[in-house]
Amino acid sequence: DSGVTQTPKHLITATGQRVTLRCSPRSGDLSVYWYQQSLDQGLQFLIQYYNGEERAKGNILERFSAQQFPDLHSELNLSSLELGDSALYFCASSVGGGDSSYEQYFGPGTRLTVT
Amino acid sequence: AQSVAQPEDQVNVAEGNPLTVKCTYSVSGNPYLFWYVQYPNRGLQFLLKYITGDNLVKGSYGFEAEFNKSQTSFHLKKPSALVSDSALYFCAVRGGDDYKLSFGAGTTVTVRA
Numbered sequence: 001d002s003g004v005t006q007t008p009k010h011l012i013t014a015t016g017q018r019v020t021l022r023c024s025p026r027s028g029d030l031s032v033y034w035y036q037q038s039l040d041q042g043l044q045f046l047i048q049y050y051n052g053e054e055r056a057k058g059n060i061l062e063r064f065s066a067q068q069f070p071d072l073h074s075e076l077n078l079s080s081l082e083l084g085d086s087a088l089y090f091c092a093s094s095v096g097g098g099d100s101s102y103e104q105y106f107g108p109g110t111r112l113t114v115t
Numbered sequence: 116a117q118s119v120a121q122p123e124d125q126v127n128v129a130e131g132n133p134l135t136v137k138c139t140y141s142v143s144g145n146p147y148l149f150w151y152v153q154y155p156n157r158g159l160q161f162l163l164k165y166i167t168g169d170n171l172v173k174g175s176y177g178f179e180a181e182f183n184k185s186q187t188s189f190h191l192k193k194p195s196a197l198v199s200d201s202a203l204y205f206c207a208v209r210g211g212d213d214y215k216l217s218f219g220a221g222t223t224v225t226v227r228a
Contacts, residue, residue, distance in 0.1 A: 033216070041160075041220040043205065052224060056214035090158055101147050101166040104216065106158035 003027065004044040004089050012113045018079040021110045025072055025093030030102035031055070032074040033094070033104055034066055049074055052098075081114045088112075117142040117210045121219035129227055134196040136222045138189045142210030148189040149207040149216070150180055159205060165189060176200070196226045 002078035003026035012020055025032050034046040036059075049068035061067075063081075068074045078085060088111050092104035118141045128134050138144055147166055151159040163174025170182045180191045189206060206219040 001158070042220050045215050045217070048214055053175070058215055092153070092159075103149060103161045103164050105161060106151075108158045 002105040002107065004091060004093050004105050004109035006110050008110060009108065010111050010113075012115065013081060014115055015081055015083060017081050017114075018077065019081065019112065021076040021078070021089055021091075021112075023074045023076070023093075023107060024092030025074070025091075026105055029093035029095055029102075030072065030107070031096065031102075032068055032072070033092040033093045034060075034074070034076050034089040035092065035106075036087045037090060037109070041087075043090075048074070059102075078112070083114050086112055086114045116216045117208055117215075119206050119208050119217055119219035121204075121206055121222045122218075123222050125223045127224065127225045127227065128196050129204045130198050131195050133193075134193040134224065134226070135190040136193065136204050136206075136224060138163065138206030138219060139187050140189060140206070140208040141206050144210050146187075146189075147209040149209075150174065150178070150184065150189075150191050150217065151205045151207060151218075152227075153203040153221075155202075159190065162191070196224075198226050198228050200224060 005024045007022045030051045034049045037043045046060040048056040051102045066076045084102045088109045091110045094102040096102045118140040120139045150163045153159045165172045165182045173179045203221045
């Protein structure tokens with residue numbers, strides 16, 4: 001158990017809908033990262049927050065957004081969902097944000113299925 | 116831009132034999148290199164990392180990795196593989212001021228009894 005929690009574990013929704021994925025980092029970790037894992041794209045970095053502020057952006061679509069709250073939990077919002085958004089979404093956390101040497105600890109993931 | 120290549124989609128070994136999973140990277144500046152393992156329906160688990168110092172890094176579950184700067188490689192090794200090592204292994208790199216962690220495509224390891 002990494003100490004990173006994600007809810008829900010599974011999510012099934014229809015095209016055009018909007019969903020929110022939730023992540024709680026390990027105790028003491030200030031950074032939260034979001035990743036998308038799919039068979040065709042592999043593991044793709046979406047976005048990072050450090051202590052409430054956006055720190056780095058990856059291949060995140062404009063239909064997706066995220067935020068980190070004062071208690072350091074984070075939410076990833078996916079809107080106008082398409083079939084191609086079906087994937088496993090991981091949250092990870094690390095102690096630091098500015099130091100690239102910190103390893104990230106991953107949650108169990110949320111499996112999103114868009115029908 | 117930084118990138119990672121894992122040239123083998125699959126590695127098959129017999130239990131008790133040495134296991135090697137290959138990784139090469141491309142990055143600006145000094146690399147920070149990581150190995151993660153993913154078991155079915157689970158998140159990624161951190162195995163080990165190279166930041167600086169000794170080129171041979173030891174990690175969890177008897178795994179180690181060797182950093183080779185001239186060959187830009189960071190191969191994962193285990194002297195004696197176990198059936199329970201069967202999983203998907205990811206190499207990842209972060210470089211310089213880039214906060215983004217770039218992952219390879221993954222290598223599926225199967226250890227047969």
